[in-house]
Amino acid sequence: MQGIFQTIRWLCMGFAALVFLGQLAMVLMRYLLGVGFLxxxxxxxxxxxxxxxxxxxxxxxxxKHVRVDVFRQTWSxxxxxxxxxxxxxxxALPVFCLMLWTAYPLVRSSWEILEGSPETGGLPGLFLVKTCLLILPALVVLFVLQRLIGVLRRPRS
Incomplete structure (x- = not known):
């Protein structure tokens, strides 16, 4: 399971680099060269x-998700x-299960038509991006289940 999250972590770092470099390239091309690429x-x-x-x-x-650490530091x-x-x-479990359930029809229909960019001449492959709407809740559900099983196995101290 850790290997999956490590892979996702590396993918996120790659996507962050793509966002930064792509945005930088767009700004430089638009304002220095006067051209843009959709x-x-x-x-x-x-x-x-x-x-x-x-x-x-x-x-x-x-x-690293949101919680109130002011109280946590004084508790056992x-x-x-x-x-x-x-x-x-x-x-977490109900919300992400509901997200998984409701996102599936959207992603399935996107894959059926191999949905691309809504812009004329844009990139194909929007269906791949929409697949993240299934990957996200599936990973969180797996992580939550793993953590719940770990809590049940751990002795009370």
């Missing part, structure tokens, strides 16, 4: 969308693990 703009948009979607799973894996490890497990079970 393909580069679409590539930056696709990379940014994938980066945003996949970075949620990376944040969950690195335990067992209390923090219990609250995390309750949040996973009552919030």
């Amino acid at each position: 393909e580069i703009q679409d590539g930056v948009n696709y990379a940014f969308a994938a980066l945003v979607a996949l970075s949620v799973a990376v944040a969950f894996d690195a335990d 490890d067992w209390t923090n693990r219990t609250i995390d497990a309750a949040g996973d079970l009552l919030l």
Whole structure:
């Protein structure tokens, strides 16, 4: 499981580099050369969308998601693990399962027509970017289930 999240982490770093370099190239070409390329703009948009979607799973894996650390620092490890497990079970798991359930028809129809850019002359492959709408919740659900199983196996201390 760690290998999957490590791969996603590297993909996110690659997408971040693509967004930065692509945006820099677009700005330089537009203002210095007076030309623009729709393909580069679409590539930056696709990379940014994938980066945003996949970075949620990376944040969950690195335990860097939003929480109130002011309270956590005074509580015991067992209390923090219990609250995390309750949040996973009552919030994260239902929300990301619902996201997976509702995104599937959108992604399926996008793959059926091999959806491309809405712009005339834009890049094909928007269906690949929309697949991130399934990868994101699937990874988070897997991570939450793994963490819940780990909590059940850990002795109370």
